[in-house]
Amino acid sequence: MKAYIQTNKDGEFYNVNAFTAYEGFKNFGFEVEKFIDSGEISDNNPEHIIVGGILNVRKRLQNLNIIRENKEIDYPAELKAYLKRKIWDSTINETFNSKNWNIFIKPQTETKLFAGKVIKNEMDFVGLIDPENDIRIWCSELIDFKTEWRCFIRYKEILDIRRYKGEWDKKIDLKIVRNAISAFQSQPRSYALDFGVNENGETILVEVNDGHSLGTYGIPPYNYAKFLSARWSELTQTEDYLNF
Structure with a gap:
């Protein structure tokens, strides 16, 4: 291979x-x-x-x-209960005109169009507004996450969990993570569940990311290879030689 x-x-x-x-x-x-x-x-x-x-x-x-579908996984309907906040579909221009700000936005289909960002005022739209190409976005109410963790999921099992932001002593609730995995019936072979912990210690789903080109966040080489192989074989409908 x-x-x-x-x-x-x-x-x-x-x-x-x-x-x-x-x-x-x-x-x-x-x-x-x-x-x-x-x-x-x-x-x-x-x-x-x-x-x-x-x-x-x-x-x-x-x-x-x-x-492959153009849309990212982001916020699966099956995991709505774990988001603990309002998330809605919109466009850049609609959001700008609505003045409904103090929110987080991210592109829906092309992740490289811009990095997800917090919108608080007009200046935060600089470089995003294009009258000829009104970008579809996800809008989310803000949550003050004290710590964020990436859970690497492979074949419906937790492969590894890595903290990527915030306070090291804030722990996520593994029961909630496992329940989310069980609830996500349409899940791919490998993906990441990003969870955050707020100031009250609640474990809340940040977003879901496809497994075909995620960063390592420090997981060991053998696990990273197995993680990538699982998703690639699924996308290409070929054998996963690292399925063990």
Whole structure:
């Protein structure tokens, strides 16, 4: 088996995620080949996994004629009870005109259009308003999360949990995490549940992220390789050779 892993122009792995993936796949006996732009890969074998930035991964899927839904997972209807806040569909222009601010917004379909951000005044819309392309977004009421944790889920089991923001001594409620996994019937083979803990110690779902090109947040190489392999095999409808 082969893993294509993204590098920079100097041939160095483009970030720690790529290096971690290299360590993981190499240890599992995969042949590793470096690339800069996935559009330059001539190999048409969908079993061969690709590790890189989200745009490169999705370009590779497109070049393999593999169709995935444009919308991100974000806020599954099955997990609405775990969000503990109002979340609604809108557009940049609608939100600007509504003056309903002091909210968090993020793009619905193209994650690289802009980073999710808090909107408090008109200046926060700078660079976002385009009369000819009114971007669809998710809007969310604000919650003051004291700590945020990423839960890596693989085949409906917790693979690892890593704190990525906030106070180290605020712990998430694992019972809530496990209940959310059980409730998420349409879940992919690998994905991340991001949970936050507020000032009252409540464990609240921040969002859900697809598993095809997530960062490591410090998980071991062997787990990272297994996590990526699970989602790639699902997207390409091929065998997951690391399903053990």
